[in-house]
Amino acid sequence: MKVLVAVKRVVDYNVKVRPKSDGSDVDLANVKMSINPFCEIAVEEAVRLAEKGIATEVIAVSVGAKQCQEQLRTALALGADRAILVETDESLEPLAIAKCLKAVCDAESPDLILMGKQAIDGDNNQTGQMLAALLDCSQATFASELSLDDGKATVVREVDGGLQTLELSLPAIVTSDLRLNEPRYASLPNIMKAKRKPLDVKTPDDLGVSAAPRVTLLGVELPAERQAGIKVEDVAMLVDKLKNEAKVIS
Amino acid sequence: MSILVIAEHDNSSLKPATLNSVTAAQAIGGDIDILVVGSDCQGVAEQAAQVAGISKVLVADNAAYGHQLAENVAPLIAEVGAGYSHVLATATTTAKNILPRAAALMDVQAISEISAVVSADTFKRPIYAGNVIATVQSSDAIKVLTVRGTAFDAAPAEGGSATIEAVASAHDAGKSEFKGEEVAKSDRPELTAAKIVVSGGRGMGNGDNFSMIYSIADKLGAGVGASRAAVDAGFVPNDMQVGQTGKIVAPDLYVAVGISGAIQHLAGMKDSKVIVAINKDEEAPIFSVADYGLVADLFTALPELDAAL
Numbered sequence: 001m002k003v004l005v006a007v008k009r010v011v012d013y014n015v016k017v018r019p020k021s022d023g024s025d026v027d028l029a030n031v032k033m034s035i036n037p038f039c040e041i042a043v044e045e046a047v048r049l050a051e052k053g054i055a056t057e058v059i060a061v062s063v064g065a066k067q068c069q070e071q072l073r074t075a076l077a078l079g080a081d082r083a084i085l086v087e088t089d090e091s092l093e094p095l096a097i098a099k100c101l102k103a104v105c106d107a108e109s110p111d112l113i114l115m116g117k118q119a120i121d122g123d124n125n126q127t128g129q130m131l132a133a134l135l136d137c138s139q140a141t142f143a144s145e146l147s148l149d150d151g152k153a154t155v156v157r158e159v160d161g162g163l164q165t166l167e168l169s170l171p172a173i174v175t176s177d178l179r180l181n182e183p184r185y186a187s188l189p190n191i192m193k194a195k196r197k198p199l200d201v202k203t204p205d206d207l208g209v210s211a212a213p214r215v216t217l218l219g220v221e222l223p224a225e226r227q228a229g230i231k232v233e234d235v236a237m238l239v240d241k242l243k244n245e246a247k248v249i250s
Numbered sequence: 251m252s253i254l255v256i257a258e259h260d261n262s263s264l265k266p267a268t269l270n271s272v273t274a275a276q277a278i279g280g281d282i283d284i285l286v287v288g289s290d291c292q293g294v295a296e297q298a299a300q301v302a303g304i305s306k307v308l309v310a311d312n313a314a315y316g317h318q319l320a321e322n323v324a325p326l327i328a329e330v331g332a333g334y335s336h337v338l339a340t341a342t343t344t345a346k347n348i349l350p351r352a353a354a355l356m357d358v359q360a361i362s363e364i365s366a367v368v369s370a371d372t373f374k375r376p377i378y379a380g381n382v383i384a385t386v387q388s389s390d391a392i393k394v395l396t397v398r399g400t401a402f403d404a405a406p407a408e409g410g411s412a413t414i415e416a417v418a419s420a421h422d423a424g425k426s427e428f429k430g431e432e433v434a435k436s437d438r439p440e441l442t443a444a445k446i447v448v449s450g451g452r453g454m455g456n457g458d459n460f461s462m463i464y465s466i467a468d469k470l471g472a473g474v475g476a477s478r479a480a481v482d483a484g485f486v487p488n489d490m491q492v493g494q495t496g497k498i499v500a501p502d503l504y505v506a507v508g509i510s511g512a513i514q515h516l517a518g519m520k521d522s523k524v525i526v527a528i529n530k531d532e533e534a535p536i537f538s539v540a541d542y543g544l545v546a547d548l549f550t551a552l553p554e555l556d557a558a559l
Contacts, residue, residue, distance in 0.1 A: 016513060017378045026382055038495075094350070095359045118495060123377055124362045126350035129320065133354035138425035139320050141347045144488065154429065158488045159343040160442075160497070165429040166319075172426075178478065178495065179488065214359035218372065218385040226520065229541040231532075235554040238526065238544050246524045246541065248446070248503040249470060249559075 001148070001170075003055040004110035005046040005080065006101060007039040007062045009071045010121040019220045026220055035071040038116025040078075041176040044183040045146060046114050047079035054148050057081050059108060063100045065089055069199060076194035077186035083199040088211060094122075096204070096211045098130035103207035105135055110171060112153065117142050117175040128175035138168035142177040251280025251370060254308075254331055256339035256349070257298055261288045261316065264297040266443055267340040269404035272301060274397040275338055276405065277367035281305045284412070285330055287323050289316030295414050302409040310417040317428035318344050324351035325421040331356060331392060335370070341396040341498075353394040360394040361386060365401035379494040379517040399442060400500035400521055434489050438464075441490065444473030446503045449492055449519070452479035453508020453529065453548055460486055462552040463507060469559040475499065475519075477509045493518035508548045511536025528552075 011017055012032040020027045035043075049055035060075035062068040063086040072083035086100045105113065113135075118125035125141075132139035140155035144163070147154045153168045158177045168174075186194070204211045232238045242249045253275040258265040268284070275282045283306040284298040295309040308330060314322045331337040331352065339345035341363045353360035365383065366374035372387045373395065441447060448467045450460055460474070467474045475492040476485065492499055494517040504522035509515060511527070511534055519525070520539050527540035530547045537543040544551060 011378070013514070016381055019382055026378065093359045095354060095357075098354060120494070121378060123379070123494065124350075124360075125346050126353070126360055126362060129324075129347065129350035130354035132320070133324060133351040136423075138423075139347075139351065140426070141320075142343060157343075159431075160489060161431070161433045162487060162489045163432040165431065167427045167429050169425050177488075179482065214388060214390050215361060216387045216389065218387055220377075220382045220384050223376070223380060223383050223520075226525075226539050227541075229525070229537075229539075229543060231537075231543045231545060234546075235544065235551055235558055238542055239555070239558045241542050242503070242524070242526070246503070248524050 001055055001111040002057050002059070002108065003046045003049055003112045003114060004059045004061060004105060004108060005042050005075065005114045007043060007060055007071050007075050008036040008116070008119045009033055009062065009064055009068045010036045010119050013037055013120055019222060023219045023221060025217060033067070035074050036116050036119045038118060038176050040183045041178070041180050042114040042116050043075045043078050043080060044181045045176060048181065049148070050079060059084065059110065061086070061101060061104050063088070063092060063097045072199055073194050074186065076197045077191040078184065082197055085199065085201045086204060086207065087201050088204050090211050092211050093213055093215060094124050094126035095130055095214065096209065097127050098134055099209045100204055100207055101131050102134040103209055112148070112170060113173045115173065115175045117177055128173050132173040135171065138172040140166050140168055140172065141175045143174045144177050144179045146174055146180065251278060251336065252334045253278060253280050253282045253336040253338060254334040255282060255284045256327060256337065256345065257284050257286040257294060258340055258342050258344060259286065259288060259291065259294040261291045262293055264294050266404055267342050267399050269301065269407060270399040270402045271338045271340045271397045272303065272405035273402040274364065274367060275336070276303060278336055278370050280335065283308060285310070285327070287315045287326055289313050299412040299414050300408050300410050302406040304410050304412040307412045307414045308417050309414060310419065312420045314420060314422035318348065319426050319428065320348045320351045321423035321425045322421045323348050324355060326419060327352035328355035329419055330417060331394070334392065336393045336395065338395050338397055340399045345396050349394060349396055356392060356394065358390045358392055358394045359388065360396070361388060362396050363398040364395050365398045379513050380520065381513065398498060400498050434487055438467060439471065439473045441473040441475050441492070441497050441499055445501050446470045446472035447475050447499050447501045448472045448505040448507065449475035449477065449509060450480055450485070450507050451477035451509030452483060454480060454485055457485040462556065466552065466556050466559065469556070477515050506536050507552065509536055510534045511539065
């Protein structure tokens with residue numbers, strides 16, 4: 001079975017971003033960039049399927065600037081077989097990214113598409129669902145367990161009330177939640193090997209996708225700051241403050 | 251302007267989350283209809299018709315919609331939504347699963363988790379784990395939006411008398427099947443609706459120690475949450491996770507116990523009215539957002555707190 005896994009280059013999860021001084025966008029100059037943590041989990045899942053002999057080929061795909069090659073090399077070092085970059089300097093929206101991925105899927109015909117449930121920059125949580133719509137295939141978002149058997153995928157999903165289990169016909173899109181697996185670290189020999197693995201570059205134009213934005217960013221701002229609080233001496237003082245000052249308990 | 255709000259429900263009752271989207275819809279302004287998609291869900295439609303300010307309730311009642319499978323529900327929302335200027339749903343896991351799929355079918359770039367309405371086409375939303383608030387303007391003819399529940403008050407559940415109309419259209423893609431669910435059963439208030447939330451983190455040490463949190467929560471009538479670290483460690487189930495990618499809460503009182511306060515956790519609770527942090531590490535980042543900080547070992551502080559309540 002052919003598995004396609006999408007990866008996004010994002011600001012590292014430890015970085016606290018700030019608006020630019022003119023408030024036009026966030027300031028990403030000299031900020032550490034990484035593979036989106038949820039995408040890393042998706043890559044790990046794909047590699048485990050290959051190790052189990054279920055996946056015969058794992059293709060990592062990214063859509064974005066030339067520098068996304070770094071994250072694709074990371075995916076290759078983790079065990080993907082080859083990579084495709086849909087290169088554009090535009091900052092694409094989830095729908096346009098889904099359209100690029102659809103064109104790649106049309107050419108590659110994967111049986112399973114693994115993605116992160118959301119990217120930690122835009123926090124959109126849309127691309128997987130949109131790609132599933134465009135491909136008219138089944139979807140399971142927020143996956144914490146995945147098994148494949150008999151041409152079907154069984155997925156346990158983390159939902160508000162607890163856990164839900166779905167069975168999907170293939171091809172299917174599965175988006176990873178935090179607890180799907182714990183990604184490995186790439187070993188040095190694998191990082192070296194990844195440099196020689198094939199990485200194709202295409203453009204949205206090659207794929208016939210219009211990247212025209214539908215949503216305009218008018219500006220960014222910091223959220224309202226919380227007033228500095230106080231330290232209380234002990235539990236008695238805490239309870240007193242909550243009862244008589246904040247009046248949130250009785 | 252005509253606005254369609256997608257009902258959040260379990261086929262028997264309308265979930266309060268729906269009412270936050272109704273308030274967001276009122277901020278946009280215009281006629282507001284509610285779409286109830288489910289199976290044997292007439293009772294939900296009747297409750298939706300009581301919500302103040304609703305013109306019409308549309309009900310698509312079909313076995314194929316019973317488990318809110320995205321492959322079946324999204325085409326229906328796309329079809330019904332085509333007649334509206336806005337389609338809204340509160341950002342529960344159900345809506346987050348379905349609405350982007352419906353938006354793509356409509357060729358619309360959806361906007362996730364709006365926290366404020368600036369105008370009919372311009373909205374604010376948190377990005378980068380809520381460290382930054384973006385103002386975005388949509389040029390799509392139809393706006394498809396999910397609504398951050400904590401950012402909008404619930405509309406009154408009573409006082410309306412909307413008409414109820416059936417939607418006959420049935421979509422059964424046959425691509426996915428519901429196999430089962432494990433729903434946490436609890437008499438405590440639902441996390442996202444609770445007035446008080448008490449959460450435990452890695453500092454709790456193990457799942458058994460959460461009994462101290464449950465005991466305090468029950469005295470306060472509180473919901474119980476957890477940090478990602480506590481869920482990952484297996485102390486408590488996933489539905490208790492508060493944070494950027496878990497549940498977003500904004501109760502009157504949030505008590506963080508043994509939680510260091512990673513930005514991903516703060517993203518899920520920093521809009522709470524009053525925040526209390528109990529942690530033995532006085533450098534813990536949680537204290538930077540706490541109104542009342544208690545530097546103490548939780549294993550002595552929690553029994554004391556329990557006794558004082």
